[in-house]
Amino acid sequence: MITANNISKRFGELEVLKNINVNVDTGKVVVIIGPSGSGKTTLLRCMNLLEQPEEGTLTIDDQTIDFHGKIPKKSIRSFRRLSGMVFQTYNLFPHFTARQNVMEGPVTVQKVGKQDARKKATEILGKVGLGDKVETYPHQLSGGQQQRVGIARAMAIDPKVMLFDEPTSALDPELVGEVLLVMKQLAEEGRTMVVVTHEMSFAKEVADEVIFMDEGKVIERGTPAEVFETPKEERTKRFLNLITE
Ligand code: ADP
Ligand code: MG
Numbered sequence: 470m471i472t473a474n475n476i477s478k479r480f481g482e483l484e485v486l487k488n489i490n491v492n493v494d495t496g497k498v499v500v501i502i503g504p505s506g507s508g509k510t511t512l513l514r515c516m517n518l519l520e521q522p523e524e525g526t527l528t529i530d531d532q533t534i535d536f537h538g539k540i541p542k543k544s545i546r547s548f549r550r551l552s553g554m555v556f557q558t559y560n561l562f563p564h565f566t567a568r569q570n571v572m573e574g575p576v577t578v579q580k581v582g583k584q585d586a587r588k589k590a591t592e593i594l595g596k597v598g599l600g601d602k603v604e605t606y607p608h609q610l611s612g613g614q615q616q617r618v619g620i621a622r623a624m625a626i627d628p629k630v631m632l633f634d635e636p637t638s639a640l641d642p643e644l645v646g647e648v649l650l651v652m653k654q655l656a657e658e659g660r661t662m663v664v665v666t667h668e669m670s671f672a673k674e675v676a677d678e679v680i681f682m683d684e685g686k687v688i689e690r691g692t693p694a695e696v697f698e699t700p701k702e703e704r705t706k707r708f709l710n711l712i713t714e
Pocket of ligand 1: 480485504508512
């Protein structure tokens, strides 16, 4: 379970997130959509503590952080392990093989023994369909394969929630499907997921809730049918018209 309550974040003068509330129950999937610059990435980064909001609380599983006040580095580290982030541009280590990329988190963050981490990484890479690519370096993989390594890496620390930031938007169209398929499998396994994406068919099939953000605010939320088929807000309608043209 993840609950972000009244999250507000500014970069200098710019208010990027204004009182955002998001709740994802265990095993549910929330899809966030919205125009570029609306604060989607910043919200995910706040959930992963790569950014710290000025206000609000964040609860993952049984741990809560109140951002009002100073947060000890130790709490940030332990809290960050609760979520696994999948980035738009994969962010793999180029000098590490697929397996080394997946082992890195468990070995350095969780202090898992190399032997065990290696075994587990091999297993997870098998799950995302890369069992024959464990020794391969990122530059030898297609974008879709690299992103599946990115997903495997996020899974490796056994996160309570997985965060996806437009995971298919950097991919050639023919490679999008293989990544969405892996994400669908994760949803079916009952993982708790927050997904920023404009892949409508994925959202319709997999999301329990869709949230539309604009200018740092939640404008509208509901089931995929409610938001996509009978949006209430003008801004939502305009945005949906743009992306479905
Ligand atoms: P989205 O992911 O919806 O496109 P972002 O969260 O990336 O939106 O950005 C929201 C706003 O915050 C944008 O105006 C962006 O320029 C600004 N922003 C993002 N990161 C920073 C940063 N590190 N410093 C200053 N401004 C930032
Ligand atoms: Mg973004």
